Amino acid sequence: MKGDRFPVLEIFGPTIQGEGMVIGRKTMFIRTAGCDYSCSWCDSAFTWDGSGKEDIRWMAPEKILEELDRLGAGTFDHVTLSGGNPALLGGLGKLIDSLHARGWSVALETQGSRWQDWFAAIDDLTLSPKPPSSGMETDWRVLDAIVGKLREVPLSEERHRKDGPAGEEHSFRKPAARQGGTAGENTVAAGSRGRLPDGRNARGTSVSLKVVVMDDADLAYARTVHLRYPGVPFFLQPGNPDVAEEDQGRLLHGLLGRYEWLVGCVMEDRSMRNVRVLPQLHTWLWGNRRGV
Numbered sequence: 645m646k647g648d649r650f651p652v653l654e655i656f657g658p659t660i661q662g663e664g665m666v667i668g669r670k671t672m673f674i675r676t677a678g679c680d681y682s683c684s685w686c687d688s689a690f691t692w693d694g695s696g697k698e699d700i701r702w703m704a705p706e707k708i709l710e711e712l713d714r715l716g717a718g719t720f721d722h723v724t725l726s727g728g729n730p731a732l733l734g735g736l737g738k739l740i741d742s743l744h745a746r747g748w749s750v751a752l753e754t755q756g757s758r759w760q761d762w763f764a765a766i767d768d769l770t771l772s773p774k775p776p777s778s779g780m781e782t783d784w785r786v787l788d789a790i791v792g793k794l795r796e797v798p799l800s801e802e803r804h805r806k807d808g809p810a811g812e813e814h815s816f817r818k819p820a821a822r823q824g825g826t827a828g829e830n831t832v833a834a835g836s837r838g839r840l841p842d843g844r845n846a847r848g849t850s851v852s853l854k855v856v857v858m859d860d861a862d863l864a865y866a867r868t869v870h871l872r873y874p875g876v877p878f879f880l881q882p883g884n885p886d887v888a889e890e891d892q893g894r895l896l897h898g899l900l901g902r903y904e905w906l907v908g909c910v911m912e913d914r915s916m917r918n919v920r921v922l923p924q925l926h927t928w929l930w931g932n933r934r935g936v
């Protein structure tokens with residue numbers, strides 16, 4: 645962040661959200677530059693590998709709004725922040741406030757490696773921790789803390805609650821999870837606390853987990869994530885291994901096969917019952933094109 649400006653690589657839309665919890669939703673995208681990960685199969689590597697360096701624009705919220713207005717021309721009411729990892733940008737709360745002030749809902753795509761206080765202002769928040777095929781390693785303590793914080797109910801509301809003994813109110817995690825460092829051995833309980841009937845927490849943030857699956861090891865990782873955070877809406881997404889493929893027919897053929905494989909695996913899996921398996925719909929429609 646430079647002053648109140650943010651490194652922006654792309655602003656595009658309106659398009660449909662192609663993935664996860666709000667798939668199909670008409671939205672605009674703001675893609676920020678920079679990532680703390682370097683996933684082997686990243687479909688947006690230009691945000692962090694130096695190849696998009698020349699395209700970075702340092703933009704103040706007003707300029708971003710101007711561009712959204714120009715491109716979207718009153719046809720949208722939802723904006724998605726993605727990257728790179730937008731969670732690297734501490735001051736993004738300012739931009740989110742100005743998007744909300746226009747009456748637009750705001751979604752975030754992040755891998756769950758960093759917390760920002762402005763997460764609480766997001767309407768649709770997707771955490772996408774990375775499986776072994778990415779080459780990245782999950783810091784479970786950080787992810788536990790993020791999921792835990794997103795479930796917190798503001799203290800003022802807790803004071804009004806009559807159920808449950810005092811002192812237990814903010815404890816969403818089972819005691820063992822506080823020492824947790826190993827995948828699978830702990831769970832962060834969803835419980836009814838901190839969640840309203842429509843799946844949003846008391847702050848209005850709807851949270852989901854989305855794991856990309858390329859192979860069997862990734863599927864085992866996905867299982868671990870789902871079991872660790874029961875009650876958090878869970879999405880599985882087949883990985884696209886051919887992010888440079890320009891032949892759309894060939895790409896789609898491969899993606900359909902991978903989706904079919906993943907659906908088959910999940911159907912016979914007793915530990916993945918309340919889950920959703922979704923493709924990257926935008927790649928089915930538009931292949932590996934940027935800005936769609």
Ligand SMILES: C[S@@+](CC[C@H](N)C(=O)[O-])C[C@H]1O[C@@H](n2cnc3c(N)ncnc32)[C@H](O)[C@@H]1O
Nearest residue numbers: 685686687688727728729753754755772883884
């Ligand atoms: C480009 S990332 C940016 C946001 C954030 N860094 C993250 O990874 O969640 C947006 C989404 O695309 C997914 N993604 C990236 N490369 C992919 C690929 N080759 N196949 C399937 N999904 C991919 C990520 O897992 C993430 O859910």
Ligand SMILES: Nc1nc2[nH]cc(C(=O)O)c2c(=O)[nH]1
Nearest residue numbers: 660661662663726753926936
């Ligand atoms: N249409 C569309 N849907 C998306 N969902 C997540 C995307 C991303 O790159 O973060 C993405 C994207 O780039 N385009």
Ligand code: SF4
Nearest residue numbers: 679681682683686728
């Ligand atoms: S975390 Fe997201 S943006 Fe960063 S390298 Fe991985 S997929 Fe790409």
Ligand SMILES: [Mg+2]
Nearest residue numbers: 687688726924
């Ligand atoms: Mg993408």
